Amino acid sequence: MQTYSDPSASVKMTRIGDDEKTAIYYISDVTNDVMTPDAIERKIVGAANMDGRMVSARWEQERGGSAPIRDSAMRVRGLTGFNAAGVLAWGDKIERSKGYSAAVEQGRVKLIRNDRWNSMFLNQHQGFPDQVDHDDMVDAASYAYNYLANYAPVSMGSFKH
Helix, strand or coil, X not given: CCCCCCCEEEEEEEXXXXXXXXXXXXXXEEEEECCCHHHHHHHHHHHHHHHCCCCCEEEXXXXXXXXXXXXXXXXXHHCCCCCEEEEECCCCHHHHCHHHHHHHHCCCEEECCCCCCHHHHHHHHHHCCCCCCCXXXXXXXXXXXXXXXXXCCHHHCCCCC
């Protein structure tokens, strides 16, 4: 039996404002759990169904192997009619976090107070990138920010909303 030790994080983020330089990003929920691939799929589909079809769902699509097939099957099985898609990773976690990090430093990322995840989330951010064993919550927040802010390296083009 295969065991999984690396947590899978999710971040629910909302953007308020149309101007990229002044938009505020609210993080209203964070999870960080060790799960099997099937449990991750159930979690994504469950969250999408709970949030509704007006909310975009994005996840990191692993490269290679059966990942593209699994990603496609998940969208067909549980997410038909949703604005849902896997996003291929680009760069490393530090590179992906640059836009998000700048928005945090500018005070444009806000956390909704929640005793379940706030301290764990902030502790991981304080140790990023060198002083934490796992940085999945930072990476998930970076992906969410990059999607909502339409931020990507020049070579990547722009995300479709």
